Amino acid sequence: MIVKHSQCSKCKQDLMKGNLLLMEGDQPLCLTCAGFEDLVFLPSGNSTLTRRAKKYSTESAVVVKFSRSRKRYERQGILVQKKALQKAQEE
Numbered sequence: 001m002i003v004k005h006s007q008c009s010k011c012k013q014d015l016m017k018g019n020l021l022l023m024e025g026d027q028p029l030c031l032t033c034a035g036f037e038d039l040v041f042l043p044s045g046n047s048t049l050t051r052r053a054k055k056y057s058t059e060s061a062v063v064v065k066f067s068r069s070r071k072r073y074e075r076q077g078i079l080v081q082k083k084a085l086q087k088a089q090e091e
């Protein structure tokens, strides 16, 4: 999760604060260029939903945000496939 304005190293799309990006080495990639465009963000907080969505999703990624005050990355939630999240919510 972006804490300061950035730009995709591939398509040059502007990435604003609060959006998501993938760091590949030191190269920022937008979610489309990273191949994550069909994934949706599921915020932390509901551990049952998170666990189920992860189980049904063939791809998932952990979303972190750098905390300047604590000087470390903190987990914000996960990215899972849309249909996996729907299935988890239906259960």
Ligand SMILES: [Zn+2]
Pocket (backbone or CB within 6 Å): 008, 009, 010, 011, 012, 013, 029, 030, 031, 032, 033, 034
């Ligand atoms: Zn891009």
